[in-house]
Amino acid sequence: MKRPAIGYESATPSVLLRDNVASTAATCDAAIAAGASRFVFSSSAFAMGYSHAAIGPHAWCPRYLPVDELHGAMPMETYGLSKLLGEEVLESAARTATSTSFVSLRFTNIVKRERWSSLPWPAPSAAEPLPLILWAYTHEDDVIEAHVAAVTRPEAARPGSHEAYLLAAPDTRFVEPTLDLLKTALGVSGLPLRSPMAGNASVLCADKARERLGVAFRSWRQPASEEVPAAAPSTAASALRGSPAALHACAHHGAQSPQLRGSPAARRALADPRVRHFDLSGFELGCGRLLPVGASLAYKVHGPPIGQGAGIVLHPTSFDAVHNELEYQIGPGQTLDTARFTVIVPNLLGNGVSYSPSLIDPAAGLPPLFSVRDNVRAQRALLEHLGVGCSKEAPLDLVYGYSMGALQAYEWAVAWPESVRRIAAVCGAARCGELNRVFLGSIEAALKADAAWDAAAGRFTRPPTRGLAAFGSIYAGWGVGSSWYTEAEYARAGFASAEDFVERSYLPAFANCDADDLLSQIRTWRDADVAVHTGGDLRAALGRVRARVLLMPCDQDRYFTLGEAEREAALLGDRCVFRPIVSAAGHRAGDPHRPELGAEATWIRRHVYELLAE
Incomplete structure (x- = not known):
């Protein structure tokens, strides 16, 4: 079957890619060689997902609105692809040219001064639709000012980093409300909203450029000659200034900027150009709720093509x-060896990358429970979509899970016994035990004790700074083994005291988390129990397992305890390979990305290799 062309441009894809990408690379190399401290690239918003088709299977439909820099680029034609590849050239250059900073400006549909009076345009309709990204526009002077600011403002990008900025007016080219037009002209409704879409709000969010570059984008509602004062950055945005992953919620014409949502780690993961999203629109959760249009399971594929x-x-x-925080053990020669295996990493529902409270419009009400069973059902649907059969004839070679990942691995082995050949459960269990529930209750209570918790709404009205600090302090007492403190094992990791360890390790780890997402994941964790398949009988549930099970608890894990793992191993019998990790790091031992956990990493890798060799 002949593959369709990449896009609709008049130039052939190979010529367009050669000219745009090669010229960008050559210019970048020359700038670095000349000692340039800043490189500014005129990219395009078309990299986000422009298509000539306004409706139908070839049309671009974003995962949420308004589209921001962290939405993830989805080029559908060669021009947009060439611009995204140009940005990737700069991203790569930033890793080695650490004295140079790189900025990409994604602008679209420049309106010149002499054409300003032509706005607003007649609204698109079902009979005459217009591709969604063409609804956005930018005054030519704003594009010029953004380029000047990108060159001159130190905060536009740090040395050795690359920052991308969307440039767009705060509204569309049309008078009519944007959400109404989406439905009537393009047949699109129910997209998740990252911030309110009042009136004719733009489908693109340029708040990052407004805050970091100081550009006050003009609207057609203002005369072209009207002076627009520079916008002062908000307190929240100022606190995140300089962070390459900072997400700024979009400010609309005449409205205040809503608060930032989602953790920095989730925002970085969403910006990963290789992350993909499997559509979960209409997916029924175990609680009976249907996920809305635009809900997705985010995942990344490593290694050979499937x-x-x-x-x-x-x-x-x-x-x-x-997903990107797990990559330290994925690659050729790593624990999950991509010289041999294709490794697929799905993000947990609720973690801020897959469908999560931080991606839900607060007006939509209480976020649902995402159970471990829901996650595994969604993962199975994803694998079937990717052509991975998960059948008795072609089972998964391994489901590898740490902590909550182990809960999911067990769910795979119990729910679909014929679909997986092996599982590795590292510092995890088949269900959330009673002691584990006590731990989860304590960190949940710490969060909800903050004044930002709205019990009636079931979510936080603002980031619970004190609650997150209490959360991290409590976690520090559970996350490592007792001898980490009593035998001063923290000194091996470079900490001067127990207090120093808590202050510099655990508190920063949770300080910027999205508390609504944390609560969602706590609910998922606490609900986990494979015995739901057998009326509460764990023996019967583990009796369903056909996979070879590598069970690797840590002897000092304080909530997925060694005793519980020993009981599970006894129930599994000769199907289980029991290899405890001896480590003062406790639960952390199963996630050995820190330098002081080299022995734990080697132990895990050795036994995973042995499991895969069976």
């Missing part, structure tokens, strides 16, 4: 983890 490696390894994320 079907070309030795097999498939699934590596679900754990509590407060996102």
